[in-house]
Amino acid sequence: MADTREGTTLFSPYQMGKFSLSHRVVLAPMTRCRALNGIPTAALTEYYTQRSTPGGFLITEGTMISPTSAGFPHVPGIYSEEQVEAWKKVVGAVHAKGSIIFCQLWHVGRASHGVYQPGGAAPISSTSKAISNRWRILMPDGTHATYPEPRPLKTSEIPEVVEHYRCAALNAIRAGFDGIEIHGAHGYLIDQFLKDGINDRTDEYGGSLENRCRFLLQIVQAVATSIGADRVAVRMSPAIDHLDATDSDPLNLGLAVIERLNKLQLNLGEKLTYLHVTQPRYTAYGQTESGRHGSEDEEAQLMRTLRRAYQGTFMCSGGYTRELGVQAVSDGDADLVSYGRLFISNPDLVLRLKLNAPLTRYNRRTFYTHDPVVGYTDYPFLSKPSGTKEQLSRL
Secondary structure, eight states: OOOOOTTOOTTSOEEETTEEESOSEEEOOOOOOOSGGGOOOHHHHHHHHHTOOTTOEEEEEEEESSTTOOOSTTOOBSSSHHHHHHHHHHHHHHHHTTOEEEEEEEOOTTSOOGGGSGGGOOOEESSSOOOOTTOOEEOTTSOEEOOOOOEEOOGGGHHHHHHHHHHHHHHHHHTTOSEEEEEEOTTSHHHHHHOTTTOOOOSTTSSSHHHHHHHHHHHHHHHHHHHOGGGEEEEEOTTOOGGGOOOSOHHHHHHHHHHHHHHHHHHHTSOOSEEEEEOTTHHHHHHSSSOOOOOHHHHHHHHHHHHHHOSSOEEEESSOOHHHHHHHHHTTSOSEEEESHHHHHOTTHHHHHHHTOOOOOOOGGGTTOOOSSTTTTOOOOOSSTTOOSSOOOOO
């Protein structure tokens, strides 16, 4: 719920359910392709530890829930015992720095390719429609290819996928994570069920808003009853068209999801940890350094409407600068703000934002390479923590 105390800022403490945060700057989930063969390595431990602060909150990169869920090379999983054991080292190091960390559970659905699928099979989705040629998939050899035609899940197969999410959540808790975030955004599997621009089903998972929300709600229900609602979060992006994920009425879709999450929380008798919503400007800003952002007033109104509707902690993300993050919290438009690209190139982003110190620019070319150091753990920390006389960044 909104924090109405006078003087609340991006750097004020916040009680996120049972978790006490010392500030509201969150590490956003970001695919980085450094988990060789799906196993978290020492490089991941270093990366997440660098970005940990006492009372800080981190969300991992999208983490595969099953062998069919990958759509990038070298992304980590949480479905095998070896993966669980490897994650324990990452989580332990983050906890030692005093941070809280959630694992983002991810299935890309049709945003995959036979090269990532067991036996070279077609990716699964809500539909048989492929992602358009506007988009390209990153292949293991570093080239890009077109997305293939997916296979629509049979109605009878959907409970098995829900079970994969539930088991992945249990594995995450075994690995020591404080909770999980269900990735229901950005054109991936859950979003492929939510959006009417993709979902063309005629069964109980297609057509009406009620039906299109069903898959997500079944996942949230299954996971929450297994690990506790207070360890479960949901991410959604109703107004974002990433990977052709379009909807004819994004606001009503967002409100429909929120209405059902609110009801589920009431039925469970406890709230989810938070709802994470991506600001529409992510689409323009996420693809280029100078993408046109569209109407700020319109976007802000959509986010405010969703924020007012959700009965719980509200996190926003998507192209936030220091100024925009400060404003979002002080205006009551969000409780928490997650930062992605700026956190890649500024491991001490929390300190830099607090001091309004210069920010290191990121190198987009190294976002998805597999080097365990370059573009990953080699970005500099502030050399002078006091850093008050240096030129201020306007990133």
